[in-house]
Amino acid sequence: MPSVHRGNFPNRQTQFSARRQKIMQQKKSLPIASVEKRLVKEVRKNDVLIIVGETGSGKTTQIPQFLLDAGLCRDGRVIGITQPRRVAAVTVAKRVAEECGVELGQKVGYSVRFDDTTSGSTRIKYMTDGLLLREALLDPYLSKYSVIIVDEAHERTVHTDVLMGLLKKVQLARSSSVTDGQSGRFHKMPRHEKYAPLKLIIMSASLDARAFSEYFGGAKAVHIQGRQFPVDIFYTRIAETDYLDASLITIFQIHLEEGPGDILVFLTGQEEIESVERLINEKLPQLPQENQKLLIVPIFAALPSEQQMRVFAPAPSGFRKVILATNIAETSVTIPGIKYVIDPGFVKARSYDPGKGMESLIIVPTSKSQALQRSGRAGREGPGKCFRLYPEKEFDKLEDSTMPEIKRCNLSNVILQLKALGVDDILGFDFIEKPSRAAITKSLEELFLLGALTDECLLSDPVGHQMARLPLDPIYSKALILASEFNCLEEMLITVALLSVESIFYTPRDKLEEARTATKCFSSPEGDHITLINVYRACNDFLEKRSMEMGIAKTEKVFRKWCKENYINSRSLRHARDIHKQIKGHVEQMGLNLSSCGDDMLQFRRCLAASFFLNAAVKQPEGTYRALASGQVVQIHPSSVLFRKKPECVIFNELVQTNNKYVRNLTRVDYLWLTELAPQYYAMQN
């Protein structure tokens, strides 16, 4: 038998124990390690505890392990930790499983929309805040949890805020000292001893502890001092006029002048990320050969999760990794190797005007607490540096914390969920910060018009219940339910999937004409929805044909080539295909009629009119449009296939405000269809 020469390479076992040893050392050196006993004592003593500690001090990864070790998961119950974002839930769970030396999905697991790795033996479960809300639909007492930790509470996502109100109720209902009259909607349910008390922990690095403490009746707040490694903060001397350009210059400055370490850059969205990615790739060949080793990795919400995970993989030897991220990488995550953070100081935020029923995404300065979180992504494995691309005096002017999302978004989705949870009196619900009465009323009205609520404002049966089951905006859920009746569910599924991602068209500024010519063959005179369906189907047909010729293994390559030749954004289209598969699973489970209208696009357009009647606009004599619901004057966005045709009446899916108000994703409809198919609304209007 030939002998195998092992050289000096360590074998797997040695590598494994070296890594475990390193992890154990890291754990011990975290600031939180020295206060384990005190924290456990406080949790035992207090039903609600607020924990504030520096970024990287070990809250997210360590506290659940402390509680598990202290026996807070007896009788097979679970510690649940919510995160505002799925990428954080997934990566933190992986890390904690590794720290505990168990396989993911056993003692430690995660559960996010469409991806659940937990099992009967899971005791520490990381999940998104939205997922826990959905779980409450099936198990109103959240009976399997002994402790629920709401992490990154400072982010005040709409889900976190609603969850807070709900958890307060659940805790009351599970408390042994409660009287029936106090427990709100739960008083109808017989209390049972199996519902042992629920512990609640609210956690963040930059939290207005007082507001949370007051909300939970004077709950105790614990501050953990200290951070693991220092992060030096640098500001620019003067304000930058173009933060993208400034980011680009800073990336290259760090790359050429600073020591080893990866770079994390915070941008506001997919478009900015892709444009900076392109600019770096254009500039890179101009550098001396030895300086060209930069690996650019984007991460944003619309990227499929396998691609998001690429940012966590180490760069090849000798390369420096540059991660271009949205605020998806702002909290909770630890990206190994990051030493430098570049923070231009902006974020894309939702804003909502209930008067006009208009929701828009606008680019705004970050809050101080967001800036703190961003700099906290460095200094997790060693000292770090954060470059804020604005002067220090601008930092002082920033708001302390971000305005809660619940105060700046359309509430239809939240209200539908609350109704499904049995909360009938939305205005009376104990929100930590109440949304405006106007916003609540507007959303109730919208849900009523969509048929989700009855005259008594209760969830309708079956439509309201069906809508609440679908993890989509209520207007899209309703479109799918209607499409099943109009025999065009296949077409609507494609449409909803494509409307859920950023534009699938890729139009580089220097190749506008080529892009226009390439996409012309998909374009439908009826509008953008059918155009989108044409792209989706053309891609599917092509892939089907080619995969038979070339085998499945090459499909990905063929897909990318097809997208490139047709000026389609492969990332967006791939994401849409993913969403399509997932929603299809849901509608099949619900037993909707999955049929196609074939070439009868008239039927499909009528269904669009019936679904999106709240977003209809009619042409005015001077060529602009009047949105019927709000009376606003709008224009067709230049990216629409109807930009030059200007039909008399259209429905649209998006209203964006730049220097003008534009409507995007439109289809030509007949005004009479609106009155015929949505009489509940148009009869009221006339």
Ligand SMILES: Nc1ncnc2c1ncn2[C@@H]1O[C@H](COP(=O)(O)OP(=O)(O)OP(=O)(O)O)[C@@H](O)[C@H]1O
């Ligand atoms: N995936 C990982 N790889 C390497 N180290 C990690 C990883 N996850 C966590 N760590 C280490 O554990 C430390 C604590 O992380 P943890 O997420 O628990 O902190 P935190 O206090 O919750 O921070 P934040 O407020 O930023 O979420 C990190 O600073 C880092 O040193």
